[in-house]
Each structure stands twice: as C-alpha cells, then as structure tokens.
Amino acid sequence: MPLDIPVLTAALVAGLLGGLHCAVMCGGIATGFPAMAPGRALSVAWQANLGRIGGYTLAGALAGGLGGGILRLARSDALALGVRVAVGVALVLLALRLLGRGSRFDLLARPGQQLWQWLRPLHRHLLPADRAWRRLALGALWGWMPCGLSLSLLSVAWLQANALGGALVMAVFGLATLPVMLPLTWSGARMGRWLQRPGLRAALAGFVLAAGLLTIAAPWLMQVPALHGVLSALGCQPLQSR
Template identity: 45%
Template sequence: MSASLFPVFLVGLLGSVHCAGMCGGIVGALSLAPPRARGNGIVIRLRTVAAAPAGLQAASYNAGRIASYTSAGLLAGGLAQGASNLSALPALQGGAYVLANLLLAALGLHLMGAWSGIARLEHGGQLVWRHVRPLLARIGPPDTPGRMFAAGALWGWLPCAMVYSVLVTAMLSGSAVSGALVMLAFGLGTLPMMLALGLAGARLRGWLRLAAVRVACGATVLAFGLLGLARAAGSLPASWLQVLCVTPGMAP
C-alpha cells in the first residue's frame, strides 16, 4: 500500500462537518423528493413507484457519491503514475506533498471559521460542474435507489475544497489503484455524517453549526496538516507520524 489510509479516513470523518453545509440540504431534499417532475413549465406525473425506505435512499446516494470520489482518485493516481518517468518528478512530488499538507491546514482553518481562502478552490471546479449539473435533470426524480445512486454519483463532482485537498494526496499515492483507495477511504470517512444527515436532516445540521463542534474538528484537521509539514521539514521522526500524517509513499 502506497499511502496511509487511516489519516485520510479521519480527515473525511472530521471534515464532514463541511459537508453538512454543502451537501446536507441536498441529501435531505433528495430523500424527501416527491414522485413528480416539472419540465417546460408543465407538471409531469410519473408512474407510481413505491418509495424506498429513507435509509436505503441515503445509502444509495452516498454509494454513488463515494464511487465518484474513488473514480477521481483513480484518475489522479493514474496521471501521476503515468508521469513517473519524468526526471523532475521527485522535486514535484516533494512540492506536492507540502501542498497537500498546506491544504489540510487551510481546510482546518476553514472549518474553524478562521480563514476561508481555501473556498476559492471551489471556483476552479465550476468549469467541470457546469457540464455535470445538466445531467441531473435527465435522471428524473430520485424515487428509486438506482436514481439516488445516479444523483449521488453526479453530486460527487460538486466543487468542494475539501475533496480537492485530498485529491492531491491521491495524486501522490503512487498508482491509480492507490489513488482510488485514498479517495475511497476519504469517502468512507464522510459516510457516517452523510448517512446521519439523510436521516436526521435539519436537526443534525443545526448541531454541526455549533462553533465548538466546528472548532474541535477544524483544529484536529489543522493538526494533521501541521504535523505533515513538520515531517516534510525533517524536524520530526517519520516512524510514529506515519499513523497520523497524510504521508503518501511517493513523498520524501
């Protein structure tokens, strides 16, 4: 295995308080969507379909979302693997490793409400999202597990600074398979929160907006980034930090 997946999982778990703001409402809306759609100003009544249990709807949506993350990690890791014969790659790897941990530190500050500069990364993803978003209309109302999976797969490409920060680590993981596993671990880390949001809805989102919760989660993510930067600088031993730092095998 090229990368330590435990810290990536923890980043997803703790950083998922960010998901409450970006995707929590989406999950709730999809889970409660009525079995009809509106097109060209006319209400189109669809054939009656038995509504799936809320738990199955939430699980289907998140399975699609995590599948998108895994696919993105596969692409990112594959691109880096394909460029492995470049003579300048070691220097690029070192720089990207520092960048990955800087992004983690910035994400922690963002979750704490101390600095929102990392959110500017999301503007860069709008180009892709403009092509993906129209596909949602073609899925139809998310009244079956299959449609919920498809909706989740598309929403997985929603511009998100937290996802981008972990994608850098996926790129550094050493191979397409390792990159996919990095993003899978991240997606699984976000799963408990997203499943809970799909079932508990606004009540849980209100709790996650509490300053104490966001500061605690953000401070932990910030610590991951700072430990990684300290390791990159060689000021801390690598042996025990492997468990806590996002340290791809390709990194120095």
C-alpha cells in the first residue's frame, strides 16, 4: 500500500515516547555493551544502537514483504482496502499502548516470542564481542527481542504490504529512540523524563490516534474534492490492487 506521511510520523512519535520504555526494559543490556570494549564506550554505544536499528529495519522489511506477497497473491481491491483500514486500527491500538492501555492487542506477540526462542541461542556464539561486527550483530539481535512496543510497530510494518514501506516504518521508529537509548546518561534520562510528562504524552499519543483514524478514513475522504489535495500531499492515495 502507499506509505502515508501520518504513518511515518506516528512511528517517529512512538519511538520518541517509547524511548524511556526501552531504557527501562533494556537498560541492563544497553549499559552492558561498554564493558565489551573499555575506553571506547561511545563508539560501542553507536555500534550497538546502529545494530539494533538495523535489526528493526530488517524485521520491518521482512514483515512488509510478507504482507505484500499476500496482497499480490489475492489481487483484491476489497482486501487492499481492508489492509489500509487494518493499518489505521493498528495505529489506534498503538496510541492506546502509549497511554498505558491496549497491550493485550499486540498482533505479533505470540509469533515474536516463538521467533525469539529460536534466535536466542545465537547470543552466545557472538561472545566475546571483541569486534565491531560482533557488537553490530548483537545489537541487531537485541532489536529482535520481543517487546510490546516494537511488535506493535512491526504490525504496522507488516500491514504496509511492501518491504520498503515496512523497513522505513521500523527504521524511523528505531532512530527516534536514539535520544534516550544512545546516551542512557544525564542527557538521555533528562530527555526521557521530559517526554513522559502526562500532558505531552497524552498529546503525542493523541496525534498517533488521529493518524490512525485518518488512515482508516482516507479512502473515503479522498472522494471529497476539497480534501483531495491535502490528503494527496500527505501521501494518502486511493488504494488499488496490484
């Protein structure tokens, strides 16, 4: 399906708001990387986080490609429209998660847990992480750990129904977590606390909710001549089967 600007912006907002969540859930992993190369903490932190974002991006590309394959096999306008609506629903559920609700609706929670059980043994084969490529690989493996927030975004990536769109969604999400995850020091903690202020968090989650509702309604709103130009500028195109 066409990649809408509201979807990418929602992924960016989710990454910014989710950075503190990532720090809480994965702080022990993040702070353990500098011990792998004493005296090079900053470069190690970059390698680990670039690997993590690469892992997100690869997962998004694979999920989006799988969704696209299903859509091409079906070649149905009704299914294509259903996928667009499903993207909007996934964004609405993501907004609820950012507000502390809706975690039980993660579409990929069970498959993600099963995949991680298969990938987990790879960790010991990458130790000791005494080379840059090993740290990048460990970071990529870190990105594939089951996490409710990243799995919610992966659902959106899957529903993009193409590899590039899925990869972009996950890459934007991963990059947006860097302000908190890269430092995990004074500046990162300060940014995280600022983003977690209730009013700001509610406003940004409301933006994700609005992006979801717009994504659901866009195919019908495009029929309104006065809105056609604005929605086209946002990337909201009429959906057609391929």
